[in-house]
Amino acid sequence: MSISDWFKAREARRYTAVNGERVAGDVPDGVWNKCSSCKRIVYEGQLVANLRVCPYCGNHFDLTAFERIDLLADPGSFAEFDAGVGSTDPLGFVAAKPYTVSLESARERSGLTEGVVVGRATIGDHPVVLGAMDFRFIGASMGSAVGEKIARSFEVATSERRAVVLCTASGGARMQEGMLSLMQMAKTSAAARRLAEARLPYISVLTNPTMGGVTASFAVLADVVLAEPGALIGFAGPRVIEQTIKQHLPKGFQSSEYLLEHGMVDEVVVRGQLTARVTTLLGYLAGGGEQA
Amino acid sequence: MSISDWFKAREARRYTAVNGERVAGDVPDGVWNKCSSCKRIVYEGQLVANLRVCPYCGNHFDLTAFERIDLLADPGSFAEFDAGVGSTDPLGFVAAKPYTVSLESARERSGLTEGVVVGRATIGDHPVVLGAMDFRFIGASMGSAVGEKIARSFEVATSERRAVVLCTASGGARMQEGMLSLMQMAKTSAAARRLAEARLPYISVLTNPTMGGVTASFAVLADVVLAEPGALIGFAGPRVIEQTIKQHLPKGFQSSEYLLEHGMVDEVVVRGQLTARVTTLLGYLAGGGEQA
Amino acid sequence: MTRRHVMEFERPLVELEAKLGELRQLDLTANPELAAEVAALAVEIEALRESTYADLSAWDRVQISRHPDRPKAQDYLAAIFTDVVELHGDRCYGDDEAIVAALATIDGRRVAVLGHRKGKNTRENIARNFGMAHPEGFRKAMRIMRLAEKFGLPLVTLIDTPGAFPGIEAEERGQAWAIAESLALLSGLRVPVVAVGIGEGGSGGALAIGFGDRLIMLENSYYSVISPEACASILHKDAGKAAEVATCLAMTATDLVGLGIVDEIIPEPVGGAHRDPGEVFGAVRGRVSEALKALSGRDPDELVSMRYAKLRAVGVIEEVQG
Amino acid sequence: MTRRHVMEFERPLVELEAKLGELRQLDLTANPELAAEVAALAVEIEALRESTYADLSAWDRVQISRHPDRPKAQDYLAAIFTDVVELHGDRCYGDDEAIVAALATIDGRRVAVLGHRKGKNTRENIARNFGMAHPEGFRKAMRIMRLAEKFGLPLVTLIDTPGAFPGIEAEERGQAWAIAESLALLSGLRVPVVAVGIGEGGSGGALAIGFGDRLIMLENSYYSVISPEACASILHKDAGKAAEVATCLAMTATDLVGLGIVDEIIPEPVGGAHRDPGEVFGAVRGRVSEALKALSGRDPDELVSMRYAKLRAVGVIEEVQG
Numbered sequence A, B: 001m002s003i004s005d006w007f008k009a010r011e012a013r014r015y016t017a018v019n020g021e022r023v024a025g026d027v028p029d030g031v032w033n034k035c036s037s038c039k040r041i042v043y044e045g046q047l048v049a050n051l052r053v054c055p056y057c058g059n060h061f062d063l064t065a066f067e068r069i070d071l072l073a074d075p076g077s078f079a080e081f082d083a084g085v086g087s088t089d090p091l092g093f094v095a096a097k098p099y100t101v102s103l104e105s106a107r108e109r110s111g112l113t114e115g116v117v118v119g120r121a122t123i124g125d126h127p128v129v130l131g132a133m134d135f136r137f138i139g140a141s142m143g144s145a146v147g148e149k150i151a152r153s154f155e156v157a158t159s160e161r162r163a164v165v166l167c168t169a170s171g172g173a174r175m176q177e178g179m180l181s182l183m184q185m186a187k188t189s190a191a192a193r194r195l196a197e198a199r200l201p202y203i204s205v206l207t208n209p210t211m212g213g214v215t216a217s218f219a220v221l222a223d224v225v226l227a228e229p230g231a232l233i234g235f236a237g238p239r240v241i242e243q244t245i246k247q248h249l250p251k252g253f254q255s256s257e258y259l260l261e262h263g264m265v266d267e268v269v270v271r272g273q274l275t276a277r278v279t280t281l282l283g284y285l286a287g288g289g290e291q292a
Numbered sequence C, D: 001m002t003r004r005h006v007m008e009f010e011r012p013l014v015e016l017e018a019k020l021g022e023l024r025q026l027d028l029t030a031n032p033e034l035a036a037e038v039a040a041l042a043v044e045i046e047a048l049r050e051s052t053y054a055d056l057s058a059w060d061r062v063q064i065s066r067h068p069d070r071p072k073a074q075d076y077l078a079a080i081f082t083d084v085v086e087l088h089g090d091r092c093y094g095d096d097e098a099i100v101a102a103l104a105t106i107d108g109r110r111v112a113v114l115g116h117r118k119g120k121n122t123r124e125n126i127a128r129n130f131g132m133a134h135p136e137g138f139r140k141a142m143r144i145m146r147l148a149e150k151f152g153l154p155l156v157t158l159i160d161t162p163g164a165f166p167g168i169e170a171e172e173r174g175q176a177w178a179i180a181e182s183l184a185l186l187s188g189l190r191v192p193v194v195a196v197g198i199g200e201g202g203s204g205g206a207l208a209i210g211f212g213d214r215l216i217m218l219e220n221s222y223y224s225v226i227s228p229e230a231c232a233s234i235l236h237k238d239a240g241k242a243a244e245v246a247t248c249l250a251m252t253a254t255d256l257v258g259l260g261i262v263d264e265i266i267p268e269p270v271g272g273a274h275r276d277p278g279e280v281f282g283a284v285r286g287r288v289s290e291a292l293k294a295l296s297g298r299d300p301d302e303l304v305s306m307r308y309a310k311l312r313a314v315g316v317i318e319e320v321q322g
């Protein structure tokens, strides 16, 4: 899928974001959005101009995978690979609805084959493998295909001596694939380790939400871990924790800022500065320092 | 660190051990001791038979360096090296009394040249470099000579492919040698690292007290860190901490057991089992496992 | 050993067994009719026992895997290893009792052992958080992995946890980070790694120490991406559908051999490992020793490459479009 | 900049300066006698200024090193480095603001920077614990050391701490362990390391990030095994004897060059670095760049061997007996 295709795909849908409700209106832009945080109305044109950050409260609306890639990759540099790799239904999983139905409707709705888009690109002229997860696709949960594409990303980067930049967003492991899904945690972590052993840089950008098996594997194994403001990031979901410990969670728990305070991320970066930041970091880590 | 406090208090009392008061008496053994913990009288013969552990309360009395070596080394196996290496007074340090006087009286009283005794030995037939610190010698504080002997221990072990077993007891850095003393922390840590890079085992036994610059350098860089029961182990002295935070310290703070609970030591081992434990560990670590 | 804990699926059997027990207290010599009835009941019980345990569902096995009398990691350490030295602490924050770490010897071979550790009573279970580790538990495990690697000791891991603990402090101290780092470390460890599922294999907390060059599972252990209860309450909004979901999740040893994730299954005594721990210990000792022997002497590079290839092969995908 | 903080040894000078300032407010044209007096005072002040700063004692320099207006690590980061990216956290427990860690560029050379970070006001000082790190601070430093090594970035460290924090939580989380591990790691780091004493060099907390292939000190910084106050109160039971003890401890840059511990001294403006930070920044930038240039391109093995030899040589011993 080309970058202009995703624009089209996006127009076909009424909602692009989980945390920003898009509503059809008769304003010139055709659509306006209601910010899930400050509840104000934001026109689509405003939002696009502001990288889908609420101009009133700074709330970072979710991005699709291709919006994210568009944000980070040097213009025209992104070349997707493994676009057709998708999960099947190896377990014949049926609960409430069949997994095959979930897959099919996710594909239709998103225009994607799976929950992550990966490819070669340059960022500030640094050759990278760039990946972005798309929460619209069954919560960008990690099944066999997402795991495979992530693992291949690390492998391509290792063999071509590229850096890896991954933007994560995921509900966690894709339970409809059972243990095949859990094992992707080990698989992607192993691939990330091989990149690290080759002394190639890996920068991850944790976006809202990054949870469960994705956080607890490749997402946090980066040399530098960045996070977008206000993202929910953690291992266990807030509801599971509340049910377990039978108490309410503190305000801001599992937010990017909370994790920064607890030493888990390197920096919380607003979207408008993300590309510059990643470029600067690549300059340090992919710049070829002293021989060690 | 209140090294000289410990030292002076002890001198004034004619103790052999900080935690066991030895008193001349007319009993057959000639001497008896008062346990600093349970306050009971313990005859010297009893104490020797019980490895200087109070038979009533289990309080581990301090050991001298050679008592410690006797406990651990296979009989007759210990061959001291660098016995004559001692600190001088490079700074011409005088405060309350000249450092040279402290050194001289420590040598006279202990019969040692410095605060640590090191040598080649076998423990359960495993070739080791074995060292033991002697708190009677200016609180076994680490000056140039202690640092030098520790560094040489790691170097000898590295070149002869021996394991290292060190029993620590120290008030910390020897302030009378100023920065020469502080730098021994880096020097001994660097030597310990080289042993580790050679994949040779290092077992440390933290005994009462192990504080300051000794704890914060080679003492805790071991593959397995053991501690004797009830030993005071830490970085800052309890009094310094109380003065800084202006509150009383919790009971058992900085004890071996407390540190075990906080994940800092591998095991608290009673003296009677120490040699067996070290031998077993050497079997695992010096036994030549799979090639890695 | 008297069974104190009765699992759902064996309740009819246990009730009949209890009835038979009572009948046998009577003096049957005076009452031959009753004696015949008792004999018939005994036969009936045997048949029921056979059918009860003949074809256990995934959910039944989950019950067995959680049985309070089921042998725990510490039981295996005591029974099949010698010269055990437990090591403590992560050197950073604490010593998590939900993870046991030790140097130990099995059939004359020196190894490092890691396991999830449940308690055997309430006091122990509180101390060990029901086998649910905090980040410091995984960090302790990593410390011992590095020690094993440094000294060339093969690693044996014993998997038995409902999962990593979901709590405020666990999140604060980086539960996800600790698990991820453990996965990466274990994947590249330059010594043989044999993992054994002995009970519950709950999600990321199990996986953190739960894979290797060989993955062996006891017949009634499970290994799953999510607990069937949690899965049911998410997908069906009804935790009561756990039994149904358990089958869907393909979490039994047999399922996982089929998926190419598990290498071998160790059969258990009828009714579960707790019915005859001695037999199970013997079998585990034998299989682990064999696995270690088979992996022994391998070049570390080869070992790590093989382990990577094994992980890399897990998953079922298709190329949906060009 | 108005001086708000007056150090003990410059008080007579400052008082005279204040008097002169007041006199200069007056209209002296009407009073030629007073004008002459003022002129004389000005001369007197100049002489006093010269003598005050001509031969500073160790204790005077300790005061200067602690001056609240003295440039801090973050000032150096802002002034002599470009493209600064601060990195946070130890990935284990927290982000200690008492340690600053960054990737940065100096004279076109990409490096990693570590420093102790004091605050510039009460609020900042509380957040940064007056530059006294907890274990997580040293663990953050270690993380950045490893990052620097992995990517071949030379390391520049800025030393300015009263010491590692002596507190309950610091002990609980392994203050000694964190420092020891940092020492070991730094000693073997396979990239050039240039350490610069910019203020206080308090004991193990300073040393944890405070040595390398070059150790440079500002003229009025100190580096000591123990604070003079603590040493005096231990040895003399009188913290008031700190000035005396400071000399004994040989803690000034000049003393330490003499002992072979410090490689070079960067002179400061008369009165201390805070009197002309710009001059000091320029000098530090120049010396650090030169040191990095001299170390650049060295084989890592050689670098580490030289660093070890340098550490190994520190100490004065004798063979007392055969």
Ligand SMILES: [Zn+2]
Pocket (backbone or CB within 6 Å): A035, A036, A037, A038, A039, A040, A054, A055, A056, A057, A058, A059
């Ligand atoms: Zn808003």
Ligand SMILES: [Zn+2]
Pocket (backbone or CB within 6 Å): B035, B036, B037, B038, B039, B040, B054, B055, B056, B057, B058, B059
């Ligand atoms: Zn006693």
